[in-house]
Amino acid sequence: MSRYDPATLEPKWQKAWDEAGTFLAQRSEDKPKYYVLEMFPYPSGRIHIGHVRNYTMGDVIARYKLSTGHNVLHPMGWDAFGMPAENAAMDNGGHPADWTYQNIDTMRGQMKPLGLSIDWSREFATCDPEYYGQQQALFIDFLKAGLIDRKNATVNWDPVDMTVLANEQVIDGKGWRSGAEVERRELTQWFFKISDFSEELLEALDGLDDWPAKVKLMQANWIGRSRGLEFAFGMVEPTHGHDRVEVYTTRPDTLLGASFIGISPDHPIAKELEAHDPKVAAFCAEARRGGTTEEALEKAEKLGFDTGLKCRHPFDTSWELPIYIANFILMDYGTGAIFGCPAHDQRDLDFARKYGLPVTSTFVPLSGDHTLPEDGGEAFVPPKSDKVRWTLPFNWDEEATGEAAIDAAIAFCESKGVGHGVTKFRLRDWGLSRQRYWGCPIPVVHCETCGVVPEKKENLPVELPKDVSFDIPGNPLDRHPTWRDCACPSCGAPAKRETDTMDTFVDSSWYFARFTAPRAETPTDMAEAEYWMNVDQYIGGIEHAILHLLYSRFFARAMHITGHLPEKSKEPFNALFTQGMVTHAIYQTRDENGRPVYHFPEDVDLRDGKAFLSDGTEAEIIPSAKMSKSKKNVVDPVAIISQYGADTARWFVLSDSPPERDVEWTASGAEAANKHLARVWRLASEIAEATTPAGAEDEALLREMHKTIQDVTNGVESFGFNAAIAKLYAFTNTLAKSRAGAEARKTAAKTLAQLMSPMTPHLAEEIWSLLGGEGLIANAPWPVADEAMLVEDTVTLPIQVNGKRRSEITVAKDLSKEEVEKIALADDAVQKALDGGAPKKVIVVPGRIVNVVV
């Protein structure tokens, strides 16, 4: 007998699918459609095992939906703009486009052997001018619809390289290449007005029933709706034309605990002072040091500068509060000014202690030991829903929750004419400008007479020039000799092109819509979008829970407003699944200085759970670490496929862990997966030649088969791939041991192949054809469990005594509670526990359990 040989059978079936056009998405009204999409990859150069897992999951769904009678759309493309291509050009020369397209070719070549059911005819890369030209058309439509704005934003400025840095290029507050201290600088930028949709994006989360609750919660917190008070502190002495400081606070109830006013270094008052006072200028320069991330701001040492200016408290004009410039206040938030209440905010308390400012509690706990912050305790910050005792209420009960107090405080302030209650959102507008070459050019022109003018649509795409160099920092578009110069689309006079390009999040915010009509002359084709949208199942990493998904939700709305998507697509992803990573053990030794040295898995021998190098040295095993090239704990899918075949890789990445969690890649696990597939192949080959007559064991096998159909179907439907695979293992064991007749075993083996076909499609096709299945298994209708074969007439119930399992009974399935109780109480173990007495209580959960309390 020949053996399981994926190296010949996998290409054979891939060719068969190709020739039959099995996975070309077909629009037809006679079948329901199903659109399954995995987040498309960045073309980094090689696929990694995480891609294999991600795309295999999508493939299982796609193939399952195909066999349940759907027109399936399962496309693939490339998120191809971005910094790595420019960094490669800087480091090694060459052009970002060449680097990117070569990587795409490599990765496509690595992906195709996986046998994914992808409609490759729809493939595109976001750096194709055909794609980004349509993106420019969208930009122009958004601009005309008032969905885009221009204003200032803070960026990381590298004063040595004279360039804007991405957050990831700022390491410990220093530029990654220059090592210079980064400073925060303001620049005029383009913005999508996503904050206009804050309320809607928040409210609509409720309708996303098939999204993970945690993702919806993260988005809700990110959008961050808050109710607060906007009001002004009058200044004791006006300065440079300013006589008041506008603040927004979510805790107006603590207004009587106010201690100081804090303003951003970029606040208009701070800027005035900076221009006139070198000491203020020095402080502001110091305060602007470091990166722009929220994390950096929160973790930085809190610094303040006493301006000497004072404000009056709105409730008591004799009460004067000092105005500090503080480095932790961002101009982008609220009004760029706050009042500090040290008793009820730890950051304000640290600040107050550092600068010797007063601390006044406005409420204390209802009971228990409490050291007041004025006496050296921590800031008291209970949840707003907790009741506390107020020592300084204005118009509410002494015992009230923070929530009630805030509402009462807003009402009180409004009645006194001190400000007004407002609802604000944390969500900021989406700054899309990037001072980089390798992105979609922003299609506008700056004209001296006409101002900012959008490019004419017939001139799209505004293509990136090819003749650029990356030998000096900064954006090559800025210094390109001719590309910048153009004619104003409005008046025809000489003008300058915008040299900023778009954030790569823009590219990925509508690619799912483009897949429905990837060659259309407009961004989308409404008929195609009507048919294929929405994405029925979207699959990707949890790291995209907020930004990518929120931006896509905004884009879908904006595309609807501008007539590029139907109403129903305002929420473009019906269901979302976030999968875990693939991890791998790290093998580590130490050099003479105690520094870690890492070793590739293929250079390590595993014996008795220990790892040894070729020279016999034992290496430490660090399990389940995120794969990283520097730690050398990577496995190359290409090597796995050539060693075991794609089906083994696919089977393994699905088998060991629930899809939403991380899975640990182990050599022994991959080996075992391969052995199992070889066993299934052997089993099917034997069954193909079997001639045993029908017999008494047929029914037991078929019953088990129907149960397996049910379990595997449920598993696939609910993303329980690992559980489905466990059932398939169990059923393979049953089939291997079965003495049923040849016909029953053939039926069982064909069904087994069908149930395995979404995971191991090549092996499944091979078995299907071996056992005389009709056509391709990929097109065969999914097996349906026969309800009659699932019914059991008896059930085994565990008997607990005081919650501990002591015995079990087997009873008729529909036996009454009273009868079950009677049988349970008669059980030896129960009798022994009762010791002649009567039970205190008997709990009978039908079909589940009996618990006797003694």
Next chain:
RNA sequence: GCGGGCGUGAUGGAAUUGGUAGACAUAUCGGACUUAAAAUCCGUGGGCCGUAUGGCCGUGUGGGUUCGAGUCCCACCGCCCGCACCA
């Protein structure tokens, strides 16, 4: 720092969502087949006590709710994801 999540045998994990903890798989050990090895097949497989029937303990740690907790609540510890210019 803030927001979100995760934690079960030597290992990856299962558990019908509050009802028999450890399915399925890996490592290990034992056996069959073989001159031998590989492959394959059968068995063992949380800890402790016991020849065994069985008993006690056990889901990161500590507490709580419940007839019953891996599952719910509170606190703590550890790890992971995100924090708006990485993709």
